[in-house]
Amino acid sequence: MAGIYIHIPFCKTRCTYCDFYTLNNESQIDTFVEALCKEAQLRKNEIAGPVKTIYFGGGTPSRLHQNHFDHLFDTLFTQYIVDPEAEITVEANPDDLSDEYITMLAQLPVNRLSIGIQSFNDDELKFLSRRHSAQQAIEAVKKCQQHGFRNISIDLMYGLPGQTMEIWEQNLDQALSLDIQHISAYHLIYEEKTRMHSLLKAGKIQPVNETTSTGMFSKLIDRLTAGGFIHYEISAFGKEGYFSRHNTAYWQNEQYLGLGPAAHSFDGNNRSWNVASLNSYIKSMESGMPEREIEHLNQQEKYNEYILTGLRTMWGVNLTELKDRFGEELFLFCMENAQKYLDKGLLTTKEQVMTLTREGIFISDGIMSDLMWV
Ligand code: SF4
Numbered sequence: 001m002a003g004i005y006i007h008i009p010f011c012k013t014r015c016t017y018c019d020f021y022t023l024n025n026e027s028q029i030d031t032f033v034e035a036l037c038k039e040a041q042l043r044k045n046e047i048a049g050p051v052k053t054i055y056f057g058g059g060t061p062s063r064l065h066q067n068h069f070d071h072l073f074d075t076l077f078t079q080y081i082v083d084p085e086a087e088i089t090v091e092a093n094p095d096d097l098s099d100e101y102i103t104m105l106a107q108l109p110v111n112r113l114s115i116g117i118q119s120f121n122d123d124e125l126k127f128l129s130r131r132h133s134a135q136q137a138i139e140a141v142k143k144c145q146q147h148g149f150r151n152i153s154i155d156l157m158y159g160l161p162g163q164t165m166e167i168w169e170q171n172l173d174q175a176l177s178l179d180i181q182h183i184s185a186y187h188l189i190y191e192e193k194t195r196m197h198s199l200l201k202a203g204k205i206q207p208v209n210e211t212t213s214t215g216m217f218s219k220l221i222d223r224l225t226a227g228g229f230i231h232y233e234i235s236a237f238g239k240e241g242y243f244s245r246h247n248t249a250y251w252q253n254e255q256y257l258g259l260g261p262a263a264h265s266f267d268g269n270n271r272s273w274n275v276a277s278l279n280s281y282i283k284s285m286e287s288g289m290p291e292r293e294i295e296h297l298n299q300q301e302k303y304n305e306y307i308l309t310g311l312r313t314m315w316g317v318n319l320t321e322l323k324d325r326f327g328e329e330l331f332l333f334c335m336e337n338a339q340k341y342l343d344k345g346l347l348t349t350k351e352q353v354m355t356l357t358r359e360g361i362f363i364s365d366g367i368m369s370d371l372m373w374v
Helices: 029-042 066-079 099-107 122-127 134-146 165-176 195-201 210-226 245-251 278-286 299-312 319-343 364-371
Strands: 002-008 051-058 082-092 112-118 152-158 182-187 230-233 236-238 255-259 264-266 270-274 292-296 347-350 353-356
Touching (some): 002 245, 029 278, 112 134, 134 152, 152 165, 165 210, 182 210, 230 245, 255 270, 299 353, 319 347, 319 364
Parallel strands (some): 112 152, 152 182
Antiparallel strands (some): 182 236, 264 270
16 A cells, blocks of 8 residues: 655644744745656656555645646646545645635545644634634534535644633534544644744743643543544544544555655655755756655664554554564563553553553553663
8 A cells, every 4th residue: 555645835824833844935836836746756656556545734735726736636647556546635724715615625536634623712723823713613614514525534632721621622522513524633742943832931831731631631532432433543533434544554654655845755664754945845856856865764663663653553563463573582572561561451462462551542652662672
């Protein structure tokens, strides 16, 4: 299975918590799309087999216009064998989802939308510097449904300074009332070089305490699972048949090709990432020499990836495969380090598959790092 990720590095404005590679100036968007198509042509031999997923992420892919999508899809469908059943996702911001824009999206081969809502509370949206209101977000989802989209995911954030459990529950109730198929929910992270991080350092905001964080995560799991969602990855919840196939492929160590500035690729043995500069990216595509760094993964690094990605998901780590792929030494290392978590009921094994338990999910970072080879 192969997937293609396409990074669209434009946003109207920058959200306070965001450290993704993205620019507010869209003047080079046409040149950028040309460069993307060139990269798609230049790298077409890097993935084998039919493309099963295409994911437009960013940045804000809903800053692209119809002519950009047309050009990109023409290129992708002529340069690659795209599975007729491929999952094709576009991330979109609610403020871009006018009737006209959704009509345009509905005419493209796009069959999944991932809408960056983050919150249904106007004060929180303002605090995050989002460009939409709660009402706009609700209307955007409904309009997409009216235009025939039946596979819609939304993003939510929790653990925001000052966020109460009551507000978080209201956000969850609102999300559940929308008849969507997928929800990704992330705890706020204070990434360096973001405005949120500066506010924290200046003492202008206080992070939520650990009890609140844990309580919100717990509420998230309880509410969404009671609402018919399956908790299939730490941050991801999907209705049956609606898990993100693109992200699931990442977690199952499948190969993928990342196009666009700062996009990452993985071919099974090597990770690579494109230059995180729009100008350098465009120049490198014009010269026909993609500028990127490549890291070859040794056996221990592949083992670490296998543990990290496996434990994140409900499919867990297959212990038979672990031994076959990585040998006796790494297998024993894993089991010796896992034992104390198995004893405490934070990890469990069933039919040779090791997974986090409900209790283990709350300290997953610590467990995963203990199982890593350093
Ligand atoms: S819209 Fe998304 S990518 Fe753009 S600044 Fe906000 S969080 Fe970052």
